[in-house]
Amino acid sequence: MKAIRYSRYGGPEVLGLEEVDDPVVGPDSVLVKVRAAAVNPVDWKCREGHLEPVLQAVFPVIPGWDVSGVVVRPGVAVPEFAVGDEVIGYVREDFLSRGTFAEYVAAPVRALAPKPRNLTFEEAAGLPLAGLTAYQVLHGVLEVKRGETVLVHAAAGGVGSLAVQLAAHLGARVIGTASEYNHDFVRRLGGEPVSYGEGLIERVRGLAPEGVDAVFDTVGGDALKVSANLLAPEGRLASIVDNEVVDYGGRYHFVRPDPQDLRRLSELAEQGVVSVHVSETFPLERAADAHRLNQEGRTRGKIVVTVAGDA
Secondary structure (H helix, E strand, C coil), X not given: CEEEEECCCCCHHHCEEEECCCCCCCCCEEEEEEEEEEEXXXXXXXXXXXXXXXXXXXXXXXXCCEEEEEEEEECCCCCCCCCCCEEEEECXXXXXXXXXXXXXXXXXXXXXEECCCCCCHHHHHCCHXXXXXXXXXXXXXXXXXXXXXXXXXXXXXXXXHHHHHHHHHCCCEEEEECCHHHHHHHHHHCCEEECCCCCHHHHHHHHCCCCEEXXXXXXXXXXXXXXHCCEEEEEEEXXXXXXXXXXXXXXXXXXXXXXXXXXXXHXXXXXXXXXXXXXXXXXXXXXXXXXXHHHCCCCCCEEEEECCCCX
16 A cells, blocks of 8 residues: 655655555454545654654654544454444554554554544544544543633634534633634634734633633643633643643643544534534645645644545
């Protein structure tokens, strides 16, 4: 099969399209014909070696954790999926080697759920990592409740845009930081937009004078200090990018595969509760360009790599 691989850490230029052996399908896995794979910031952070302390790279590495596609062969111990089933997955292991930027991926059952029928393969590919992150933080870490006010940083981004929708579905009032260009987009998601930059504390306080009940940080750094100053008494703070959040009394969360959570996200997508905005798509051979664009950090929604060919 064809796959994108890199044999050393570096910039997008280390990514190349290569012929590689087809994946071996274990008993608890299924072989998925990849139709689309989303790009996430963690992909280029892995490529540059920033996650080496927690994720060993077994070179050469096929990048990518998100996937949507079609089952072509289930493992011998897999009754959950059959040939032809359309699936989505957050296919992460505890090391870097066998990713989703390829024509096929052997995905463990624990990483998969049925693809939402109302989403395209490109849209569906953008749901797993970002959706699971938003879902797990809002439900498990922040425990957002109806009537509360939630501040979501980078509300137009991949995780932020899904967090806004999910928090609104929980009955929360959602304030989202975003560039002015994305304010209408955030409103359509169900949030109240505020601009980044100097004066953010005053702008948020103007909307929530008593402070916010929960902050979902996807930026880190100075955003944590600002967030701590915006919390109401007993307010909660969570970050997915900066573990220094604990110094502010908050919690750090690294998303994990969970088939029940992913299946619930798929159901919510089919119900129209959440949608995935795809800003741009690239063919597999242009994965380096997709990485470059994602690394600029100004993407509305998701960037997706598509894989040609019939299932």
